[in-house]
Amino acid sequence: xxxxxxxxxxxxCTECNCRVPVATTNDGVCETCTVLAAIPDxxxxxxxxxxxxxxxxxxxxxxxxxATYLAKHELANRGxxxxxxxxxxxxxxxxxxxxx
Ligand SMILES: [Zn+2]
Numbered sequence: 355x356x357x358x359x360x361x362x363x364x365x366x367c368t369e370c371n372c373r374v375p376v377a378t379t380n381d382g383v384c385e386t387c388t389v390l391a392a393i394p395d396x397x398x399x400x401x402x403x404x405x406x407x408x409x410x411x412x413x414x415x416x417x418x419x420x421a422t423y424l425a426k427h428e429l430a431n432r433g434x435x436x437x438x439x440x441x442x443x444x445x446x447x448x449x450x451x452x453x454x
Contacts, residue, residue, distance in 0.1 A: 426450035 364373045367384035369391075374384045383391070395401050403411055413419035429436070430446040441449065 423452070427452045 363376045365376050365379055365382065366373055367379065367387055368382040369387035370384060372384055372386075378385050380388045390398055390400060410419060414421050427450070429438075430443070430450045430452045433440055433443045433446045435441045435446060435449050447453065
């Protein structure tokens with residue numbers, strides 16, 4: 355049996371205002387918000403750009419600034435590979451293909 359998401363009863367998530375089937379809510383909060391609420395703020399992706407300048411966010415959205423490249427650059431500056439393992443600054447720069 356499949357659920358017809360277009361006709362089944364939906365509610366609005368009280369956190370993000372998305373429309374979700376009633377069965378997937380937890381006290382009016384969608385599954386995504388329920389999961390994210392359990393994540394510490396420093397690991398919560400919704401807070402990643404909270405302190406970021408609006409112009410920089412606009413450039414990311416328009417594709418003129420790569421958030422991925424900046425993340426690679428930061429990992430290289432910390433000496434970590436893509437898994438967050440310490441490999442040293444030079445090796446990390448090579449792995450991520452960034453220059454200082
Ligand atoms: Zn939500």
